[in-house]
């Protein structure tokens with residue numbers, strides 16, 4: 388939703404409702420962990436009032452443990468926190484599960500897949516950032532292909548059901564290789580909302 392028209396949020400949420408999209412991805416930024424502020428929970432509540440698909444929260448913030456209940460109150464079905472901001476990561480993941488949500492870990496482009504080894508059996512999703520987080524509309528980093536392949540291997544070897552979600556600069560050009568590399572969930576913001584026919588773009592991404 389980061390790339391939606393915030394002055395026409397209801398219209399854009401309804402477009403997503405009627406599209407083939409599976410999830411509504413919510414990017415929360417705090418201006419501290421990432422150099423930008425996106426929107427807060429009153430906006431999330433407004434999205435949730437119209438949302439007919441599960442809401443997928445991506446917390447790009449310090450101290451995410453302080454805001455987990457707010458996510459749940461505003462519709463979160465999945466909450467992902469960043470590896471880089473969470474010294475007490477295992478506790479936070481447990482708290483997310485205790486709130487009845489799926490739990491995920493997001494990793495920045497500079498964070499290696501190996502850091503996930505101790506968590507991979509206990510989480511539902513990994514968000515692989517394919518841009519440096521903080522802004523929409525950035526260019527995809529090609530190093531992400533190898534990272535997804537390494538993560539796929541780690542997940543398959545561990546016997547985990549964890550899903551791989553790719554986030555940042557995804558287009559119809561790089562998406563086929565990402566799916567072949569083992570991506571389960573594609574996040575697309577600017578590419579969808581700035582396209583001529585957003586529902587059609589979503590259908591094309593879904594058909595890969």
Ligand code: ZN
Pocket residue numbers: 412413414445554574
């Ligand atoms: Zn995101």
